[in-house]
Amino acid sequence: MQTLRIGSGAGYSGDRIEPALELAEKGEIQYLVFECLAERTIALAQQAKLKDPTKGYDPLLGDRMEAVLRTCRDKGIKIITNMGAANPMSGAAKIAEIAQSLGIDGLKIAAVTGDDVLESLRGADLPIIETGGPVSALVGVVSANAYLGAAPIVDALKNGADVVITGRAADPALFLAPLIYEFDWSMDDWERLGKGTVVGHLLECAGQITGGYFADPGIKDVSNLARLGFPIAEVRADGSAVITKVEGSGGKVTAQTCKEQLLYEIHDPGRYLTPDVVADFSSVSISEIGPDRVLIEGGGGRPRTDTLKVSVGYVEGYTGEGQISYAGPGAAARGRLALEIVRERLKLTGVRTSELRFDLIGVDAIHGSALSASNGEPYEVRVRVAGRTDSIKEATRIGNEVETLYTNGPAGGGGATKSVREIVAVASVLLPRSAASPQIHYLGA
Amino acid sequence: MKLRELAHSRTGDKGDISNISVIAYDPADYPLLEQYVTPERVKEHFAGIVHGKVVRYALPALGALNFVMERALGGGVTRSLALDAHGKCLSSALLALDIPELDGRRSAITAAETGRP
Known part of the structure; x- marks a missing residue:
């Protein structure tokens, strides 16, 4: 050939x-x-x-x-x-x-x-490549391949x-x-x-x-x-x-x-x-x-x-998210006000999160404010709040606090959406062939 | 001028590590990339995003550099809360890096527009 x-x-x-x-x-x-x-x-x-x-x-x-x-x-x-x-x-x-x-x-x-090596991995004291910690310490493991x-x-x-x-x-x-x-x-x-x-x-x-x-x-x-x-x-x-x-x-x-x-x-x-x-x-x-x-x-x-890389999948809590849009003159200022309101509401109502993120899509959501400097005021912005929680119930409350901006937040908020998903994270270890x-x-x- | 006038770029990811290539349109511009797109400048450009070390690999035969940036993806693609969890947009952000204007050197884009191969 x-x-x-x-x-x-x-x-x-x-x-x-x-x-x-x-x-x-x-x-x-x-x-x-x-x-x-x-x-x-x-x-x-x-x-x-x-x-x-x-x-x-x-x-x-x-x-x-x-x-x-x-x-x-x-x-x-x-x-x-x-x-x-x-x-x-x-x-x-x-x-x-x-x-x-x-x-x-x-x-x-x-x-x-x-390729499924979940059984061989149980009880093994192999270090996780990303963190250095032992793989045996991972909770909620669903797969190892x-x-x-x-x-x-x-x-x-x-x-x-x-x-x-x-x-x-x-x-x-x-x-x-x-x-x-x-x-x-x-x-x-x-x-x-x-x-x-x-x-x-x-x-x-x-x-x-x-x-x-x-x-x-x-x-x-x-x-x-x-x-x-x-x-x-x-x-x-x-x-x-x-x-x-x-x-x-x-x-x-x-x-x-x-x-x-x-x-x-x-x-x-x-x-x-x-x-x-x-x-x-x-x-x-x-x-x-x-x-x-x-x-x-x-x-x-x-x-x-002499080793094979193994991807270990494990459940690591939940992500809750909510989004809402503002448009026209003053959109960015209303978006920022909306973010501040949700930040305060999550505190006031005691939503338990291990990490929270407040984004203004169309302004600085992707790379943060330092890289996003721009001269023009955007015509429209989209507010996004996301957080990591231990339970579905807590995750649901994040999107709810964004949605309630409809009747409790700045003027002209529209198109609110909310979602909850389980986080399946991946860690890697090296296993003997x-x-x-x-x-x-x-x-x- | 911006790096975007001299080079193109692509981002990839593995876990919490972002991999960005920077490739000269015109191989003659490769020394400029080597001189001005240093790991230190890349790390500074991505302050607040990249929390780990930045390593640069040189591929002079391809007129390219390859950057490997650790702790760059909010804890990893699979768990990040970021809108762009993969960091796919990072390549475009890197192309905004400033490169000094040099006498007599037209940027690759201008050259392309005027029909130079």
Whole structure:
């Protein structure tokens, strides 16, 4: 095989669906990968699974598979996804059910499990990376999932899987696995694993490399974002790749879009840690070789570490929030008065919070007053009060105190909204590799 | 002039850590970024937002810098009370950083408008 064409069909759980179908139909790809798990997603999925043991996979799994499965089957495109979230087995069963309803026979589906390490973690005295405190001190833990590497996905492909669905796996590993399998890379060829990780990282956020999260009118213009095309990597056996997209789709692939995505949340570019390799992004070179065609070369890697990162999800109380708008002359002054009233009311009525925040949206809500200095008076502002509490009851009182501004606050307050949500926070620990044992289960359709 | 005239930028996040890239439009401007977009200036620019240390990684071959800022996201994306819990808007705020005007150097934007590649 000269080059392998891999398409990226989703950059997060709620992403657009039709760009993936466009890739399947017109992208001439051999693999379609859907990366749908953010840090917290799996903890929320675990809560869904506790309520209904047949759930806990990605809520859009069904919609995505219904959109692409027929085309992928007809064209021999293999699908790899982490949409199994907290329940890859039920996710696989859902895919089999959809295949059946579409009249697809002989589809081999592999579910990768073993990322759930909640049991191994119980009683373990591992330090939390973010705070240094012991993980055993966390209260309200709902999930603990290790980032698995490419190996179990490679095994599933070797065994003829057409669709591989995982829970928590390192995002780039979903893309690295087909490269290892198709090019027969060794699992200790650190140089190539590093290069493949660069490719995976560039693709994993889908539209973020084809012009999404990039446009700034007048400076960085991007056309047709409503029809943004998702990326394709044409990867060679040496690990170099061309990033491109379907001709005629919206967006653009340029050295600039590729540079922004290469550095996206990687921290130290010389030492990007994944379960498969310590990748080096610092030596990557990026060059435009044609319209919407960017060549990625260089990059490398060093031996992987002995530990796996584990995301621990835990319930940490509630957030209560209320908002209300003011407009016209004097809007900002009425908004500030509203904030002062709510601040005093929360004190007077004894609402118990561990943290409170008072924002004037349209003035200084995002970055505070120091960075927000502006000459003009805004036409409209939106008051926002948010607080952290131990109970739903206390959280509810925050939004209520904003809502009562209707009849008790400054003139002309409108459009009040209030909300309460449970906070599912995430902490990270490092677990010895031996504590996680990946398994593969096969289903036929 | 503002940094926005020389460079583009993207923010990412992990836990309570924000990662901001600063990439020169014209690689010839990279030394200016290196000189004026120091970790100390970035930390000062984000006083009140970033409570931890700011580390800068240099990528001269890409004409880019990468900033890693600790304790920058209100305790972490998953628990922050902020409207922009991910800190996605921080890149735009960083592009408001002042860069001294230098004789004979047109900004990358002006160059782009006049058709220089």
